[in-house]
Amino acid sequence: MGKDIMDQVFAKSYHELTEAEKMEMKDLFTSEEEFLQIKMVMDSLEQSVKEQEASLASKAETKERLDHLFHETYQSRGILWYNSVGSFLVTSDKRWYQQNLTRIAAVLLVALFSLPLLMNNWEQKNNNLVAHHEPEKTVSPKLVNPESTEQKKLAAVTAREKKLEEANGEPPVLAFDYEDKEIAGDIDLRSEADKDRDLLAPAREHRANGTGFILADSVATTMTTDASFSNHPDGVFVGNDQEVFAETAVSAAPGKKQVLKVKENPYLLDLLTATY
Amino acid sequence: MQILRKKYGEFTDEQLMQYLSKGDKRAFDELYARYSRAMLIYFKRMLWNDQEKAEDFMHDLFAKIIKKPESFDRSRNFKTWFYSVANNMCKNEYKKQEVRKNTSYTLDTGYQIKDHQGNVEREVQESMFQQAFEEKLEELDEKHSEVFKLRHFDGLSIKEIAGMLGANEGTVKSRLFYATKYLASGLQEFNPILNR
Numbered sequence: 299m300g301k302d303i304m305d306q307v308f309a310k311s312y313h314e315l316t317e318a319e320k321m322e323m324k325d326l327f328t329s330e331e332e333f334l335q336i337k338m339v340m341d342s343l344e345q346s347v348k349e350q351e352a353s354l355a356s357k358a359e360t361k362e363r364l365d366h367l368f369h370e371t372y373q374s375r376g377i378l379w380y381n382s383v384g385s386f387l388v389t390s391d392k393r394w395y396q397q398n399l400t401r402i403a404a405v406l407l408v409a410l411f412s413l414p415l416l417m418n419n420w421e422q423k424n425n426n427l428v429a430h431h432e433p434e435k436t437v438s439p440k441l442v443n444p445e446s447t448e449q450k451k452l453a454a455v456t457a458r459e460k461k462l463e464e465a466n467g468e469p470p471v472l473a474f475d476y477e478d479k480e481i482a483g484d485i486d487l488r489s490e491a492d493k494d495r496d497l498l499a500p501a502r503e504h505r506a507n508g509t510g511f512i513l514a515d516s517v518a519t520t521m522t523t524d525a526s527f528s529n530h531p532d533g534v535f536v537g538n539d540q541e542v543f544a545e546t547a548v549s550a551a552p553g554k555k556q557v558l559k560v561k562e563n564p565y566l567l568d569l570l571t572a573t574y
Numbered sequence: 575m576q577i578l579r580k581k582y583g584e585f586t587d588e589q590l591m592q593y594l595s596k597g598d599k600r601a602f603d604e605l606y607a608r609y610s611r612a613m614l615i616y617f618k619r620m621l622w623n624d625q626e627k628a629e630d631f632m633h634d635l636f637a638k639i640i641k642k643p644e645s646f647d648r649s650r651n652f653k654t655w656f657y658s659v660a661n662n663m664c665k666n667e668y669k670k671q672e673v674r675k676n677t678s679y680t681l682d683t684g685y686q687i688k689d690h691q692g693n694v695e696r697e698v699q700e701s702m703f704q705q706a707f708e709e710k711l712e713e714l715d716e717k718h719s720e721v722f723k724l725r726h727f728d729g730l731s732i733k734e735i736a737g738m739l740g741a742n743e744g745t746v747k748s749r750l751f752y753a754t755k756y757l758a759s760g761l762q763e764f765n766p767i768l769n770r
Contacts, residue, residue, distance in 0.1 A: 302731040302732045302733065304725070304750075323751075325748070325751045325755075326751040326755055327755075332755075332758070335761070335762055336754055336755070336758040338761075339707075339757055339761055340754075343726045344726070354614055354618070354625075355611060356610045356611060356629065356632060360610075360629055360632065360633050361606065361610075363633060364602075364636050364637065364640065365599075367637055367640055367641075368599060369599075371640055372599075384596065385592075385598075389592075391588075
């Protein structure tokens with residue numbers, strides 16, 4: 299029930315009324331007698347209305363029909379989950395700058411405008427770090443102008459040619475040393491026989507020193523020159539030690555023979571197989 | 575999700591209408607709880623105390639806000655707008671019937687004066703009071719009786735009546751005072767205090 303001046307006035311007794319209230323209600327009553335008369339009518343009506351409201355109620359059937367109508371109406375429109383989200387974002391009782399949607403949009407805008415600035419700072423910082431840690435660049439061969447080096451080489455070769463022509467009268471076969479060196483590297487281009495000799499050098503030293511070591515140059519030579527020496531596919535020495543070491547080595551003591559067998563001295567086999 | 579939980583009982587009618595327009599069933603339930611009985615009383619009083627008709631009219635009124643919630647003017651107070659829609663429905667019904675039936679307010683069927691003491695003398699006096707009240711109310715012209723009924727039977731404030739009828743508050747107040755004074759003076763003989 300709406301509360302207004304009439305409710306306030308008739309809730310009091312006449313003597314409780316202020317002058318302002320009496321002035322306000324002067325069109326309705328001017329004396330206590332009139333006040334009481336009106337109050338009696340008001341009280342009777344109010345009481346009746348309360349009783350009426352208490353006894354009167356709408357039918358449950360009416361509500362069911364309305365519920366059905368509601369579902370029919372809004373099912374077709376689609377009761378969507380984002381209705382609640384929408385009502386959270388935008389509410390009618392707030393001003394536009396108080397809306398949650400405005401607040402979220404403001405945060406996003408600030409983020410959008412500040413992100414490039416932050417990214418720039420970050421990139422600049424990274425560049426500074428890279429520049430700080432990067433060692434001083436040396437001029438690499440790749441960065442040298444190839445045309446200038448080639449021209450220099452060509453000029454040097456031409457000069458040499460001229461000198462040789464003047465000296466011999468025939469153009470020499472040109473060979474670029476620097477290329478050979480680059481290709482060859484540390485590869486040992488010596489023959490395999492030479493390598494074997496080098497490997498067997500300690501043995502020769504032993505013999506020369508009179509330690510009775512049996513290996514001789516002939517063995518190494520046979521190993522490298524005779525292809526049929528080892529029939530094993532991996533080139534492992536599998537021959538009879540008697541064939542190899544039949545000849546007595548130089549004895550430790552003059553007049554005595556000393557035989558060294560591979561079984562007893564496996565390092566000998568290592569020395570032999572190492573050549574393969 | 576506490577932030578999204580709504581307390582419908584604390585919402586204003588206008589907020590509930592907004593949620594209802596988005597398909598929020600609980601908003602509709604809350605509005606129905608607030609206004610169904612008041613509307614039923616209003617329609618019953620306006621439509622010749624016919625409760626069946628009042629039920630149908632109340633159903634149609636709520637159906638209107640379900641089907642066309644956008645028809646609610648958000649610049650207006652919901653209560654006054656709702657009553658004005660109900661009032662227009664009654665006026666249309668009057669036109670449809672052509673003959674205005676017994677639209678007079680009858681305390682015999684509608685608002686019974688309660689018998690507190692249960693003595694016969696008082697019952698007779700009250701019955702006489704009711705009859706006199708009806709007669710006096712009938713004597714008033716429509717614009718005065720309408721304001722009086724809206725104020726005292728439907729519980730609307732002067733401001734709300736003004737909003738509903740599209741009239742000035744001063745005009746409503748003047749009409750209400752006139753009707754009240756007229757009835758009170760006409761029922762003077764039933765005042766037990768003055769008659770002692």
